[in-house]
Amino acid sequence: MKSTLLAFAATLAALSPGLGAAADVKSPEETYAKYPNRLSDLPAGWATTKPLRLMVCFNLKYPPNSAEADAFLKNMVRTIEGLPYGVKVSVERPITPTKFTYCNSLSFKDWASNRAYESSEAFLKYYREQWKPAVTETSEQLAVVDDVATAR
Numbered sequence: 001m002k003s004t005l006l007a008f009a010a011t012l013a014a015l016s017p018g019l020g021a022a023a024d025v026k027s028p029e030e031t032y033a034k035y036p037n038r039l040s041d042l043p044a045g046w047a048t049t050k051p052l053r054l055m056v057c058f059n060l061k062y063p064p065n066s067a068e069a070d071a072f073l074k075n076m077v078r079t080i081e082g083l084p085y086g087v088k089v090s091v092e093r094p095i096t097p098t099k100f101t102y103c104n105s106l107s108f109k110d111w112a113s114n115r116a117y118e119s120s121e122a123f124l125k126y127y128r129e130q131w132k133p134a135v136t137e138t139s140e141q142l143a144v145v146d147d148v149a150t151a152r
Contacts, residue, residue, distance in 0.1 A: 048111040051145040057100035085117035
């Protein structure tokens, strides 16, 4: 089964370059029309106005705790956070389930910043040149941050 990330990247590659203008950004409904999604379960407007969290769990071709794996992870964080989209990255090491060795969580201000990041040539270049050659398997989950339920 092809990973969600590969399918998602193919979708993104088909998007027109320069999606910086809000009018050019496809809605969540347009973007995920061909994929199972839970957009209809969200309150109106949340998918485009609330912060988003993208969790990507993955395995590397390098052994866990190797110098190569550590270098890949550090470069991944440095590269993604260095892009001009305000993405915050954390790297996690799953305990259970055991299918994936690593996960990373990317936090986005909103849908527009997520789309700008995902469709940027800088991200696609990183994906093609660094991510794809090193990552062997992935699972991806995009979620809206429910700041109403977590408000203190």
